[in-house]
Amino acid sequence: MxxxxxxxxxxxxxxxxxxxxxxxxxxxxxxxxxxxxxxxxxxxxxxxxxxxxxxxxxxxxxxxxxxxxxxxxxxxxxxxxxxxxxxxxxxxxxxxxxxxxxxxxxxxxxxxxxxxxxxxxxxxxxxxxxxxxxxxxxxxxxxxxxxxLLQNISSSAEERYLSFIESYSHLTNRIPQTQIASFLGITPEFLSRLRNKQTKKS
Amino acid sequence: MxxxxxxxxxxxxxxxxxxxxxxxxxxxxxxxxxxxxxxxxxxxxxxxxxxxxxxxxxxxxxxxxxxxxxxxxxxxxxxxxxxxxxxxxxxxxxxxxxxxxxxxxxxxxxxxxxxxxxxxxxxxxxxxxxxxxxxxxxxxxxxxxxxxLLQNISSSAEERYLSFIESYSHLTNRIPQTQIASFLGITPEFLSRLRNKQTKKS
DNA sequence: ACTATATCAATACTATTTCTTGACCTAGTT
DNA sequence: AACTAGGTCAAGAAATAGTATTGATATAGT
CATH class of the missing domain: 2.60.120.10 (Jelly Rolls)
Structure with missing residues (x-):
């Protein structure tokens, strides 16, 4: 058949x-x-x-x-x-x-x-x-x-963010940062500042 | 209880x-x-x-x-x-x-x-x-x-539009005109022209 | 005092949705 | 043949919604 x-x-x-x-x-x-x-x-x-x-x-x-x-x-x-x-x-x-x-x-x-x-x-x-x-x-x-979970209980927001863009590089430019902030457990404003700091470094 | x-x-x-x-x-x-x-x-x-x-x-x-x-x-x-x-x-x-x-x-x-x-x-x-x-x-x-139905089979697009804004005044500014056009059975472009005509009248 | 973070308000920027217009087409009147 | 009520397609303008940044100020813990 x-x-x-x-x-x-x-x-x-x-x-x-x-x-x-x-x-x-x-x-x-x-x-x-x-x-x-x-x-x-x-x-x-x-x-x-x-x-x-x-x-x-x-x-x-x-x-x-x-x-x-x-x-x-x-x-x-x-x-x-x-x-x-x-x-x-x-x-x-x-x-x-x-x-x-x-x-x-x-x-x-x-x-x-x-x-x-x-x-x-x-x-x-x-x-x-x-x-x-x-x-x-x-x-x-x-x-x-x-x-x-481990990341969350052991790292600062900055570390968590860095680790996020490493693990989820395919998502970082694809989803709004408000969402990333909410995933990391910080405010969008604070995330914006972290990012700012990062770009200044390089 | x-x-x-x-x-x-x-x-x-x-x-x-x-x-x-x-x-x-x-x-x-x-x-x-x-x-x-x-x-x-x-x-x-x-x-x-x-x-x-x-x-x-x-x-x-x-x-x-x-x-x-x-x-x-x-x-x-x-x-x-x-x-x-x-x-x-x-x-x-x-x-x-x-x-x-x-x-x-x-x-x-x-x-x-x-x-x-x-x-x-x-x-x-x-x-x-x-x-x-x-x-x-x-x-x-x-x-x-x-x-x-009656309205539909008996009136021109313009009349239907006028009657719509009368019956549904609470909706006219709330929903996009594409939707109103689709309700009236005309194209959005044509609705736009009807509206244009109306405003010129007043 | 210092650091890591929050809140709030204002502004800037971007993307998406919606609206309008011009150019041209068609079928059915007058 | 000209007119009317509509349609199609493409381009652009305008409006709205969504997103990001910044400054000012606050707080809790080291």
Whole structure:
């Protein structure tokens, strides 16, 4: 049957990503194509809103998302940015099926491939290889989260900024500095001063 | 019990709206509070996308939505605008549980109170007074739709524009003229010329 | 006193969105 | 044949929204 072979083009970056971790056979590829759905979010659009349960696991094909918390005073604190070939979801809310206290929205028009909670379970059952793939993927997230935490509790704003532009060089010119400030936990004004200082140095 | 009295503040405009049609008792108010959920849509965000079933009946607390169709050529035709204290839903899709061929999105950041299809049925059963309220509300929508249709088939673009600014004076300076043009069924350029002509008159 | 940071207000700058205009086209009247 | 009600396309102008910088002043901890 021909149907077997219908693999939608938009899925390719994701297949390439998996392929890079562990080779997939035809059936596994087909599963991925069936269970992940492409979706476009426009700049500023919510992907996940506080209070809703996170029901999708998102792989970013192009664009950029942020996950953040709004505190009681109305200040936003960015937990994570994610751009091409990264994953973003509120893992806690996703797995425990509980309302999210974090928001996710788009900093640019963003194309994601998303798999629902149910479909992810199906995927694990039908192709246990994905248990491993998703373990690796979560491990990676965990590692970078831990790194970020460590940085946060041990460094000055300036050090954190320097480290940010090193780790996220592809994002520094792409997202507004207000956002970077909110990620670093400082005010935009202070970030502006840090930058000023840096440019004077060179 | 205290719980009885917990009425979320955001619901008030809706209670006021109902109250204005028919007085509600405590239990009815409580039902409204339990069954309607507040939700914020940001500018350009979809409230309903073509192909999805419309599952929410929306009351607008603040902001402005539009409902429109995109034709085969990619042109958009606005069926309806809705701002504060108006209702907007694709009633056909909502009641017949069929995929919508219309889109709804936000022209401004918009706060709505929404009730799901299931919850609306519950509401009707638990408080039959709402049968009447919603009948009135649908009648109002019907009347303004008919008026619009009549206008459309019987008037020139200029007359339609004049009538628009009369009926929707609160919106004329609030939404872009591209949108008004699309509502009137003319090009933005032509609308611009009509406006030009008007100002010259006075 | 000094450093790292915050707040507030004003200003400057940039990018995006919206509006207008000119030039030209078309189909249906008069 | 000329007129009217509209349309298309491209360019530019104007308005608005979003972003970045700067100065002045404040605070808490070393």
């Amino acid at each position: 021909k149907e077997d072979k219908i693999i939608h083009k938009q899925i390719e970056p994701l297949l390439a990503y998996f392929q890079n971790l562990i080779p997939l056979n035809k059936e596994e590829k087909q599963l991925v194509c069936d269970l992940f759905k492409p979706r476009l979010y426009r700049k500023r659009q919510y992907v996940l809103q506080e209070g809703d349960v996170c029901n999708q696991f998102n792989f970013i094909v192009r664009g950029c998302l942020r996950m953040y918390k709004v505190d009681d005073k109305g200040n936003t604190h960015i937990v994570q940015f994610a751009s091409e070939n990264w994953w973003l979801s509120n893992i806690g809310s996703f797995h425990e099926r509980k309302p999210s206290e974090l928001n996710i929205d788009a900093l640019e028009d963003t194309m994601v491939l998303q798999i629902s909670h149910d479909n992810l379970l199906t995927l694990y059952i039908q192709a246990p290889k994905f248990d491993r793939i998703f373990r690796v993927l979560i491990e990676n997230s965990f590692i970078s989260l831990q790194k970020r | 205290k719980e009885d009295k917990i009425i979320h503040k955001q619901i008030e405009p809706l209670l006021a709206y109902f109250q204005n049609l028919i007085p509600l008792n405590k239990e009815e108010k409580q039902l409204v509070c339990d069954l309607f959920k507040p939700r914020l849509y940001r500018k350009r965000q979809y409230v309903l996308q073509e192909g999805d079933v419309c599952n929410q009946f929306n009351f607008i607390v603040r902001g402005c939505l539009r409902m429109y169709k995109v034709d085969d050529k990619g042109n958009t035709h606005i069926v309806q605008f809705a701002s504060e204290n108006w209702w907007l839903s694709n009633i056909g899709s909502f009641h017949e549980r069929k995929p919508s061929e219309l889109n709804i999105d936000a022209l401004e950041d918009t706060m709505v109170l929404q009730i799901s299809h299931d919850n609306l049925l519950t509401l009707y059963i638990q408080a039959p007074k709402f049968d009447r309220i919603f009948r009135v509300l649908i009648e109002n929508s019907f009347i303004s739709l008919q008026k619009r």
